[in-house]
Amino acid sequence: EIVMTQSPATLSVSPGERATLSCRASQSVSTNLAWYQQKPGQAPRLLIYGASTRATGIPARFSGSGSGTEFTLTISSLQSEDFAVYYCQQYNNWPPVTFGQGTRLEIK
């Protein structure tokens, strides 16, 4: 089973600034990686798939990069609605699909 590790656990950033979230896989997942945003009481929302392709309707301030074992989600200029928990998910070697433990993005 591929283990996904996200860092940091909590990230404090001011609105308007850039946020950089990291995700590391225990072995290569190529570019078979997705990112999700989850707000309290809501289902996860797909942001990025294929490591760097934005899902339908996702603003351009969200971008993904990386391949192999190291991945990054960047939010270029944080808006108030972006403060949430973010998860990465690999789908290269499955089952099982595996998720990272999440990064909480909070207002500084």
Place this chain on the structure above:
Amino acid sequence: QVQVVESGGGVVQPGRSLRLSCAASGFTFSNYGMHWVRQGPGKGLEWVAVIWYDGSNKYYADSVKGRFTISRDNSKNTLYLQMNSLRAEDTAVYYCARDSDPWDMTTPYFEYWGQGTLVTVSS
């Protein structure tokens, strides 16, 4: 529009059973693989099970293997999760999620999720 709606959650005693349902609409249900993903209170996301679009293959997380059964009725556009021998650690919100592409089970990421149904296992 694509919609998936879970139901069937509730409070159940350890060792008992529960069946969850997920009603799908807005897409051709029989063309897509379907998954269950759960989230324990205050915890992250855990993939639970998948069923192929035609029901031909099913896979489970080790944590539920032998206790949970995923199934589908394509004539009713409905996905199920039969949960037996429930444990306290099965307490979670259970989401159903649609696979990404029709007939293609190689890229299981999830654009469409239900709102979730809460299962609480407690005596």
